[in-house]
Amino acid sequence: MSELNPTTAANIAAKIYDVQNPMLVDLFLKLPYFKREEKSAASPHKHLKAEVGGRVILNHEDGFGVCAEGGENNKGEVFLIFRGTTMANKKADVLTDARIGLTRSNTGQLVHCGFQHCFNSMLPAIRGFFTSYKGSIKTVHCIGHSLGGAVAALAADWVAQTLKHPTKLYTFGAPRLGTEFFAKSTTSAIGEANIHRVYHRTDPVPMVPLYPFMHAPYNAQGHYLYSAYPLTSGAAHFMANYITSVTGKTWQQMSDVPDQPYTIESAIEAWLKSKSPVDTSSATFWRWVDSAIIYVIKKVAMTAILGLQATFIGAFTIADKIAYILAKGIDLAENISVWVEHLMRKLMQALGMKVAKAKKELTRSLIQHVLTRLTEKANQEARDALRKL
Numbered sequence: 240m241s242e243l244n245p246t247t248a249a250n251i252a253a254k255i256y257d258v259q260n261p262m263l264v265d266l267f268l269k270l271p272y273f274k275r276e277e278k279s280a281a282s283p284h285k286h287l288k289a290e291v292g293g294r295v296i297l298n299h300e301d302g303f304g305v306c307a308e309g310g311e312n313n314k315g316e317v318f319l320i321f322r323g324t325t326m327a328n329k330k331a332d333v334l335t336d337a338r339i340g341l342t343r344s345n346t347g348q349l350v351h352c353g354f355q356h357c358f359n360s361m362l363p364a365i366r367g368f369f370t371s372y373k374g375s376i377k378t379v380h381c382i383g384h385s386l387g388g389a390v391a392a393l394a395a396d397w398v399a400q401t402l403k404h405p406t407k408l409y410t411f412g413a414p415r416l417g418t419e420f421f422a423k424s425t426t427s428a429i430g431e432a433n434i435h436r437v438y439h440r441t442d443p444v445p446m447v448p449l450y451p452f453m454h455a456p457y458n459a460q461g462h463y464l465y466s467a468y469p470l471t472s473g474a475a476h477f478m479a480n481y482i483t484s485v486t487g488k489t490w491q492q493m494s495d496v497p498d499q500p501y502t503i504e505s506a507i508e509a510w511l512k513s514k515s516p517v518d519t520s521s522a523t524f525w526r527w528v529d530s531a532i533i534y535v536i537k538k539v540a541m542t543a544i545l546g547l548q549a550t551f552i553g554a555f556t557i558a559d560k561i562a563y564i565l566a567k568g569i570d571l572a573e574n575i576s577v578w579v580e581h582l583m584r585k586l587m588q589a590l591g592m593k594v595a596k597a598k599k600e601l602t603r604s605l606i607q608h609v610l611t612r613l614t615e616k617a618n619q620e621a622r623d624a625l626r627k628l
Contacts, residue, residue, distance in 0.1 A: 241316060241378050242378075243380055243382075245485035245488050245493065246482075247272070248380075248409035248411075249481055249482045249485050250482065251270070251272065251318070251320055252323075252382050252384040252387070252411050253478045254267055255267065255304060255384075258302050259325060260302065264286050264302075264305065267305060268305070268307060271310070271312065272310060272313050273309065274310040274311060274312070275311055283368075283372075284306060284308065285306040285307075285364050285367065286305060287303050287304040287321075287361045287364055288303060288360075288361070289301055289303035289304070289358075302322075303322055303387075304321035304322060304361070304383075305318070305319075305320050306318070306320075308372070315375060317372070317378075317379045318379075319365065319381045319382070319395075319398070320382045320383065320391070321382070321386075321387035322383070323384040323412075323478070339351065339353070339448045339557065339614075339618075341418070341451075341557070342356075343355075344393060344397075345358075345359070345362070345397050345401065348417055348424050349417060349418045349548070349552070350417035351389065351415075351417065354389040354390055354416060355393065358390050358397075361390075365394065377405065378405050379395075379398045379404045379407070380409065381395035381407065382410075383409075383413065384410070386414070388410030388413025389410075389414050391408060391410055391413075392408060392410060393416065395408040395429055396425040396429070399425070399428040400424075400428045405433075407435070408434045409437075410436050412442045412445055412478075413436065413444070413454075414445060414448065415445070415448055415452035415454055416452065417452065417455075418452065418453065418547075420548055422453040422455045422457040426457040431456040434455055435490055436462060437462040437481060437485065438463065438464065439465075439475040439476070440464065441468045441470060442466070442471075442472070442476045442624070443475075443522070443525070443617075443624050446526070447618055449528070449529060449614055450532045450533050451551050451557065451561075458502070464484045464493065470520045470521060470522070471522050471620050472624070473624035473625075507527070507530050507531055507534045508534075510527045510531065511578065511581040517588055517589040519590070519616055519620075524589065528585075528613070531582055531585070535565070536561065536565070538575055539571065539579065542571050543564075543567045561606075562606040562610055563603065565579050566601075566602070566606055579601070580598055583595065583601050583609060586613055587609055590609065590612050590616065592609065
């Protein structure tokens with residue numbers, strides 16, 4: 240199965256922003272990957288228009304991507320490429336990002352409402368392209384930055400599981416998309432080695448939404464890039480900076496960069512018990528928080544025999560559902576409840592709240608309030624980054 244190198248994938252992810260203007264689609268298709276022998280001929284393609292924003296508020300149809308056959312040097316390859324968030328459509332994309340509920344994907348797993356709605360609006364055109372495609376398909380390349388990366392992941396999952404074509408996924412600074420069950424399912428369908436998730440250490444967008452949303456590949460850190468910015472930064476999200484960071488590198492070189500042991504249980508416990516100050520402007524804080532929430536929730540769920548997938552289905556907010564699980568944990572044995580206490584006190588300290596001293600103070604309503612504030616803080620960091628695009 241053919242594979243794009245990091246430089247090529249990053250350049251395509253940057254250039255796709257031009258197709259918001261229909262007049263520039265033909266110019267995009269003059270890139271070398273789509274070049275054909277007949278100079279005047281463009282690759283067979285479909286300009287994808289997506290429904291972004293809310294279902295009623297700021298509902299907007301917008302040029303969002305391209306589905307195209309590869310050129311002479313990429314025969315038998317199909318490219319599905321999606322642009323990221325832009326402020327050029329009266330901030331309708333921002334509303335798509337903000338629709339943080341759970342719905343079923345086209346392959347039956349729980350995923351982000353806004354991203355799924357965006358992908359679904361393009362699916363008839365994508366399906367039509369594949370139906371009319373002549374010849375065999377060696378590889379389908381799904382590419383995107385930011386919001387486009389999340390949609391590319393949905394597209395890759397659909398192609399791999401529904402059409403059964405060999406699929407490669409390349410994302411840059413993409414937000415989290417689905418629950419653990421989606422991450423496992425899509426990793427199995429596409430293959431861990433075929434999922435290239437690239438992110439800067441201080442880019443706030445890949446840090447949201449918080450749990451139960453997760454990244455694919457499952458149980459893998461992706462391609463972690465050092466950042467010149469010490470705190471979470473909008474500049475770390477710029478596609479131009481991703482191009483600079485990956486140019487001349489191989490996927491293997493970017494996989495060899497060591498990261499902190501966020502998934503090691505003893506390290507998570509040490510962080511939860513630590514008395515050192517925490518700062519919400521630090522990228523490492525959000526990485527530790529995400530790992531800690533997952534660790535504590537799973538401890539509670541296993542002991543209380545809670546079905547996590549079932550728990551997150553329903554009309555209540557995600558913060559309320561997590562608060563329900565953690566409140567259950569407060570009433571369990573000391574070896575479980577102590578971790579809920581550590582987690583909540585750590586979060587309250589980070590948010591500048593008065594820290595609860597007694598276990599009985601950690602009511603479900605207080606836990607829900609803390610989680611809501613934490614979610615708002617994380618989303619604000621991401622929105623600030625997107626406004627700078």
